[in-house]
Amino acid sequence: MKILITGGNGQLGQELQHLFDERQVAYQAADVKELDITNADQVESYFAAHRPEVVYHCAAYTAVDKAEGEGQKADELVNAVGTKIIAQACAKYDALLIYVSTDYVFDGTRTSGEYLPDDPKGPRNEYGRTKLLGEQAVQKYCTKYYIVRTAWVYGQWGHNFVYTMLNLAKTHDQLTVVADQVGRPTWTRTLAEFLTYLVEHQIAYGVYQCSNDGQCSWYEFAQEILKDQPVKVLPVSSDEYPTAAFRPHYSVMHLAKETGFEFPKWQDALHKFMSQIEAK
Numbered sequence: 001m002k003i004l005i006t007g008g009n010g011q012l013g014q015e016l017q018h019l020f021d022e023r024q025v026a027y028q029a030a031d032v033k034e035l036d037i038t039n040a041d042q043v044e045s046y047f048a049a050h051r052p053e054v055v056y057h058c059a060a061y062t063a064v065d066k067a068e069g070e071g072q073k074a075d076e077l078v079n080a081v082g083t084k085i086i087a088q089a090c091a092k093y094d095a096l097l098i099y100v101s102t103d104y105v106f107d108g109t110r111t112s113g114e115y116l117p118d119d120p121k122g123p124r125n126e127y128g129r130t131k132l133l134g135e136q137a138v139q140k141y142c143t144k145y146y147i148v149r150t151a152w153v154y155g156q157w158g159h160n161f162v163y164t165m166l167n168l169a170k171t172h173d174q175l176t177v178v179a180d181q182v183g184r185p186t187w188t189r190t191l192a193e194f195l196t197y198l199v200e201h202q203i204a205y206g207v208y209q210c211s212n213d214g215q216c217s218w219y220e221f222a223q224e225i226l227k228d229q230p231v232k233v234l235p236v237s238s239d240e241y242p243t244a245a246f247r248p249h250y251s252v253m254h255l256a257k258e259t260g261f262e263f264p265k266w267q268d269a270l271h272k273f274m275s276q277i278e279a280k
C-alpha cells in the first residue's frame, strides 16, 4: 500500500512517521512546502505522480483562537477548501482517505454523557465550523473514508498543553488552570495507533472518535502532568481565562471501542509520554 501523510510536520504527522519507521512500513510524508493542500493543481500533480492508496490527512489549520479573527481566511482555506481538494483527489485516484476532525463539531452544551458520532452537530467556533465542512466534503466525494474525531491532542512533536505546563512550572511556584472544562486528552501515539488499526483491520468505513479513556478537567490534567514538580496547581473558572473562541464546558466523545481497539487510560498514556520525553 502506498501511504501518504499530509501535514507531515505537525504533531500527528510526525507521530505517524515515527510509528511507520518503527514498523518498517514505507510512506511519503509531505507538508505545505511539498504539498500545499489548498493548491488544487499541486495536489493533482502530486497524486498523478505518486498515486497514493492510503492518505492520512493530518494537514490542518489548528490555531483555534486566531481562526476567530486574523486567521479566519486561512482556517477556511486549509480546513474546508483544502480538505475538499484532498477528498476530490482521493476519489479520483481511488485512495482511502483518513480525515482527522474535532470534538468542536458538536455544540458542547452537554453537562454529562458522551457525544456519539451521529449526534447533531452545532459548531460554536470557526475552527469547528470549518472542520465540519471538511467532514462534509469527505462524505460528499469519497466512499472509502474514515473520519476520526479527536480532542486535547498532545505529543512529542509540537506545541501542546503538556509542554506548556512543564515550561510554566520552570518559572512559577503556582499555576492556575481552568477546572470547569471537561474532556478527554489524546496522546498522538494512541491516535496514530488507532488510525493505522482502522486501516490494517479493515474496519468498516465511517465516522469514529478517538481519545484516551477516562475524562478530566484541564485542572486535573495539569495536576497529573505536574505531580512530581515543586509547583502548586490551583483550579479557576473559565471566566478568568477568556478566549476568542468558544470552548465547551463538557466535551466527552464516545470512543470507538466496538472496533476492538483498546484505548489506554489518559493517565497511563500521559505517564508513558512523560517517560518518553524524559528519556530524550
Ligand SMILES: NC(=O)c1ccc[n+]([C@@H]2O[C@H](COP(=O)([O-])OP(=O)(O)OC[C@H]3O[C@@H](n4cnc5c(N)ncnc54)[C@H](OP(=O)(O)O)[C@@H]3O)[C@@H](O)[C@H]2O)c1
Binding pocket: 006, 007, 008, 009, 010, 011, 012, 013, 030, 031, 032, 033, 035, 036, 037, 038, 057, 058, 059, 060, 061, 062, 078, 082, 100, 101, 102, 103, 131, 150, 151, 152, 153, 154, 158
Ligand atoms: N491539536 C489538537 O488539540 C487537535 C484537536 C482536535 C483535532 N485535531 C486535528 O488533528 C489533526 C492533527 O493535528 P495536529 O495537532 O497534528 O496539528 P498541527 O501540529 O498543527 O499540524 C498540522 C500541520 O499541517 C500543516 N499545514 C497547514 N496548512 C497546510 C497546507 N495548506 N498544506 C499542507 N499542510 C499544511 C501545518 O504546517 P504549519 O505548522 O507550517 O502551518 C502543520 O505541519 C488536524 O486535523 C487537527 O485539526 C487536533
